[in-house]
Amino acid sequence: MPEFILLEQKKAKTAIEILENKYKNVSYYLNFNGPMQLLVAAILSAQTKDTVVNDLTPELFRKYKTVEDFANADPQDLLNYVKKVSFAENKVKNIISCCKIINENYKGKIPNDMNSLLSLPGVGRKTANTILINAFGIVEGIPVDTWVIKLSYRIGLSKSKKPDEIENDLKEITDKKYWKNFAYVIKEHGHQICQSVKPKCEICPINNICPKNGVK
Template sequence: MQPKYATKENAAKIMQILTREYKVPRSALRFSNPLQVLVATMLSAQCTDIRVNMVTPALFRKYRTAEDFANADLKELEQIIRSTGFYHMKARHIIDSAKMIVNEFNSKVPDSMENLLKLPGVARKTANMVLSEGYGKIEGIVVDTHVTRLSYRLGLTRNREPVKIEQDLMKIFPMKDWRALSFFLVFHGRAVCTARKPKCETCSLRNLCPRLGV
């Protein structure tokens, strides 16, 4: 059964308000090509974009191609990305993904969901980011911790799993809004609908929000 607030009409109102408030949808992560989108997004797991952006300038100066990452020394890469947390797992995934890109995809980051999901450590969130920000392809909605939290509080989903949340959102928001929706929810989650002590009284969505779980 579809949640009461999960309607196309409600979704349109939410999108209208968020667009008016945040205007330009863009990632806070800094990158300049699909490989950098992939690596930066992998580093952003359980880490702030601000911290990732402090690490990537030096990282991308040292490792410029998939071959560079594929041939990277694990310990050396770990030291560079250490401050992003879970650095051993992230370093291993980056190197292993780069090796697969070199060996199976002719050194080009895949531009399809199917092939991106073959890369070690890559789930739909990262794949959607690479497709939308690296290739301008929209195949889904990037669901991170902010999108997860706000989607539930707004009554747009009853699910807590990112893949199911993405499916629920795709049913009520038109494809043209998918990219912007994710970024706007992230902006709103950071500024207003925070994990602790959300600013409900001043929230622009307060008249549309059932405040589930708040």
């Protein structure tokens, strides 16, 4: 297996800037109205396509309108609304537990700090960062999803496969003004050009910088 090439910092910054400019109109991809809906949608979206989540949330949020509604939900009824997502039973458990905790400890309001969010079942740094950024406008980190893991390696931004380490590597080389959209920019690049099986390096705007780690 060829050796991993870490992009030197100046080139990494250039690559990120080029991608941020190319995809400057991207935005977060889950539909929601308010922090509670985002929390629920983000939990449902783990290892599930955004379109699947966006298809089912309108009906779900018509029935379940408040944190209290979710806290008191009948698991089987909730499951009927979300059964198309992967690991639906676990996610139902986590959503109900989360909302019980939020009801009891946070007066029914979704907390807006990292540590409190991380204490909720089913909420890791990716989801916590997503909620902070998109529901509260607080940019404390970079959500690291499967696209960010894959492309950070290819582009030589991080050698790690561990989301927390990747986030730290990215925060060191990425201008803070780009943190907010970083994951969505990378995902869009993955969809349009740097595709999983056969990346289109020949038309990629960072072709002359990218070390193409792991690309055959």
